[in-house]
Amino acid sequence: xxxxxxxxxxxxxxxxxxxxxxxxxxxxxxxxxxxxxxxxxxxxxxxxxxxxxxxxxxxxxxxxxxxxxxxxxxxxxxxxxxxxxxxxxxxxxxxxxxxxxxxxxxxxxxxxxxxxxxxxxxxxxxxxxxxxxxxxxxxxxxxxxxxxxxxxxxxxxxxxxxxxxxxxxxxxxxxxxxxxxxxxxxxxxxxxxxxxxxxxxxxxxxxxxxxxxxxxxxxxxxxxxxxxxxx
Amino acid sequence: xxxxxxxxxxxxxxxxxxxxxxxxxxxxxxxxxxxxxxxxxxxxxxxxxxxxxxxxxxxxxxxxxxxxxxxxxxxxxxxxxxxxxxxxxxxxxxxxxxxxxxxxxxxxxxxxxxxxxxxxxxxxxxxxxxxxxxxxxxxxxxxxxxxxxxxxxxxxxxxxxxxxxxxxxxxxxxxxxxxxxxxxxxxxxxxxxxxxxxxxxxxxxxxxxxxxxxxxxxxxxxxxxxxxxxxxxxxxxxxx
Numbered sequence: 167x168x169x170x171x172x173x174x175x176x177x178x179x180x181x182x183x184x185x186x187x188x189x190x191x192x193x194x195x196x197x198x199x200x201x202x203x204x205x206x207x208x209x210x211x212x213x214x215x216x217x218x219x220x221x222x223x224x225x226x227x228x229x230x231x232x233x234x235x236x237x238x239x240x241x242x243x244x245x246x247x248x249x250x251x252x253x254x255x256x257x258x259x260x261x262x263x264x265x266x267x268x269x270x271x272x273x274x275x276x277x278x279x280x281x282x283x284x285x286x287x288x289x290x291x292x293x294x295x296x297x298x299x300x301x302x303x304x305x306x307x308x309x310x311x312x313x314x315x316x317x318x319x320x321x322x323x324x325x326x327x328x329x330x331x332x333x334x335x336x337x338x339x340x341x342x343x344x345x346x347x348x349x350x351x352x353x354x355x356x357x358x359x360x361x362x363x364x365x366x367x368x369x370x371x372x373x374x375x376x377x378x379x380x381x382x383x384x385x386x387x388x389x390x391x392x393x394x395x396x397x
Numbered sequence: 398x399x400x401x402x403x404x405x406x407x408x409x410x411x412x413x414x415x416x417x418x419x420x421x422x423x424x425x426x427x428x429x430x431x432x433x434x435x436x437x438x439x440x441x442x443x444x445x446x447x448x449x450x451x452x453x454x455x456x457x458x459x460x461x462x463x464x465x466x467x468x469x470x471x472x473x474x475x476x477x478x479x480x481x482x483x484x485x486x487x488x489x490x491x492x493x494x495x496x497x498x499x500x501x502x503x504x505x506x507x508x509x510x511x512x513x514x515x516x517x518x519x520x521x522x523x524x525x526x527x528x529x530x531x532x533x534x535x536x537x538x539x540x541x542x543x544x545x546x547x548x549x550x551x552x553x554x555x556x557x558x559x560x561x562x563x564x565x566x567x568x569x570x571x572x573x574x575x576x577x578x579x580x581x582x583x584x585x586x587x588x589x590x591x592x593x594x595x596x597x598x599x600x601x602x603x604x605x606x607x608x609x610x611x612x613x614x615x616x617x618x619x620x621x622x623x624x625x626x627x628x629x630x631x632x633x634x635x636x637x
Contacts, residue, residue, distance in 0.1 A: 272484050274421060284416045288506050291409040312421040313482060316505035370502075 185253045186212050193251055201342050202256065204355065204390065205235035205383065215254035219244045232256065235383035235390060275307040275397065276315065278354055282336055285319035295329060301336040305354055309396045310378060318374045321367045322358055322389050329360040344394045346379055351394035359388040402433065403518035410508045414441055414488065418465075423482045423503065425471065427491040428510035431553040433519075434490050435469065437510070442467050442488060450474040450489075460485060477503065513553045520557070524548065527558045531565035541565055602636045605629070 176183055182199035186192060190212040195203070203211070220226035225245030232239040238259040246252040279301055286297060326332045335357045343350040368384050375382035381392040402408060414424060418441060426434050445465040448455045450473040457480070459466045464485050471489040474480060477499060489504070501507055513520050528541055541564075549560035570578070579599065589595060608618045615633070619626035 272421070274484065280420075284413065284420070284422075287409075287416060288413045288508075291413060291508070292406065313423055313505050316417075316420075316422050317502075320505060320507070 181258055182256045183253065184211060184215075185251050186215060187251055188249060197340055198342075199256075201339055202234060202237060204357065205237055211254065214242065215244050215252050218242050218254075219246065219252060223247050236381045236392065272311045272313070273309045274312060276310040276312050277307050278305055278310075278336065278356070278393065279303055281310075281312065281315055281319060282334070282356070285316055285323060286334070288320065289323040289327075293327060295326065296331040298331070298333045299336075300334070302338055305336065305338055306395065306397055308354065308393065310393075314374060314378055318371065318378065318380070318391075321371050321374065322391075325363040325365070325367055325371075325389070326358060326360050327364070329362065331360060333357075333359045335359070338395070339392070342392075344379075344381065344392060346394045346396060351396055354393040354395055356391040356393060357388060358390075362387050363389070402437070402516075403522045404511075404516045406511060407433070407437065407516070407519070410510070411437060411440065413506070413508070414438070417506065418442075418486060421484045421486060422505045423485075423487040423489070424506040424508065425489040425491060425496070425500065425504045426508045426510055427471075427493050427496055429494060429512045429553055430492045431555040432510045432512055433554060434510045438467055438488050438490060445486075445488075453479065456480060460487075471500070513550045513557060520548070520550065523554060523557055524561060527561040528565060531562045534562075535566060535569060537565065537569050539569070541568055598636060601632060605632060605636065609633075 176194075177196050179196055180198050182202040183194070183196045184192060184199045184202075185194040190208065192208065214232075218226065218228045218230070223246060225243060227241055227243045229241045230239075232242070239256040240259045241257040243255040243257070244252065282299075282301070286299065289295075290297065323332075335355070337355055339353040339355045342353050344353055345351070363386070365384075371384065371389070372382055375391060379394055383390040383392070402411075410426070414426075414437075417424060426438065428434060442465065445467050446459050446463040447467045447469065448459045450456060450468055450470040453475055456468055456474065459468075460480065460482065466485055466487050468474075468487065468489040471491040472493045480503070482503065491500070493500075496507065513523070524543065528543060532538070532541060543561060543564045547560060547564045549556040582599075583596065586596070604622075605618075608621060609615070612618045612621060615629055616626055619629040622629065
């Protein structure tokens with residue numbers, strides 16, 4: 167082994183690793199932790215590190231059940247060697263959520279970007295919402311029931327109908343996957359974020375998402391869908 | 398695009414339907430009767446399969462055998478649970494003012510067509526259109542202005558058209574036409590013991606109203622009419 171690229175190894179580690187300074191600023195975050203931060207607030211994660219930090223310089227592993235969205239962890243390891251920084255690693259519980267996708271003729275290759283675009287157009291017909299769309303236009307087509315997926319988008323958007331602004335992000339998640347028919351599938355992440363929302367359609371959204379093998383995560387001011395990429 | 402609409406809102410509905418035309422999606426366009434729903438959908442779906450919700454069997458056959466279907470009178474489908482949308486592009490049209498949740502849950506997209514009372518631009522557009530149409534039909538060349546209060550929007554485009562045709566026609570009656578019209582009216586309403594007094598209002602009231610609008614003063618009008626001003630005042634009070 168001529169050179170050991172430690173940073174690269176940390177970057178690709180499937181367990182999230184985050185290093186904060188004393189004022190909670192993130193000094194380092196690996197790819198997996200980027201995914202975690204889509205489900206948890208920076209403040210919560212920093213407090214977690216402080217709560218489980220060892221009393222003296224060094225590292226301590228604690229067994230603890232944690233869930234952020236569909237991400238489940240069974241332990242955390244917190245370490246520090248000075249008062250300048252503190253590192254937190256979370257240990258994934260083996261993936262528990264599995265889906266069996268019922269194959270039927272109503273599922274067709276679908277361009278998620280196109281679906282999102284028509285849903286936003288329909289939503290803004292009679293509303294003046296400042297929508298910022300951050301999207302990866304290279305996302306490949308995935309097999310979906312288009313009608314039900316558009317219904318899911320319509321219902322989700324309607325929860326933000328009185329909001330002044332709405333940020334929508336669509337991207338392919340790196341290093342994360344969902345098991346569908348025992349096959350690991352890449353995940354397309356769709357997130358609606360604002361400063362609050364209605365909750366009246368939450369149950370329908372949950373049902374529709376599950377029917378589509380999509381993992382919903384409905385929070386106070388945001389909704390995230392993890393859509394398996396099946397092609 | 399050949400749409401008889403100036404409303405930005407209606408054009409957005411059109412664009413939205415257009416953008417989903419090639420997708421496997423079900424949409425419903427609902428709202429008052431005679432608001433232009435069918436015309437709007439026809440612009441995009443003239444070559445698709447059209448069926449009416451009155452005939453459930455026809456609807457089910459279309460859903461089983463065609464990929465692009467327009468279902469009119471959707472509210473008339475007797476048992477909505479028997480209708481399932483597969484891989485088709487479906488546009489349903491309903492004359493309901495509101496949709497219940499069972500219908501809403503069937504569709505990915507829901508559009509409400511606003512009535513003409515909420516579409517001033519379209520009311521103006523249709524008024525001009527029907528006025529020209531009526532002028533052509535009745536062979537009238539003179540300019541015609543139709544007062545807003547004469548426009549009937551109670552049944553949207555249908556009642557608007559009817560009120561405009563009536564207004565155009567009435568503004569261009571000759572004295573012979575008026576005599577003929579009154580004759581037909583009197584034939585049907587020659588009842589009671591004071592027919593002369595009862596029906597005189599038909600002649601006197603519009604004569605006085607028009608005179609007041611033209612001359613503004615009762616004194617001047619009494620001179621023009623050639624009657625005593627006290628008599629005129631009495632008649633104004635009587636008909637007001």
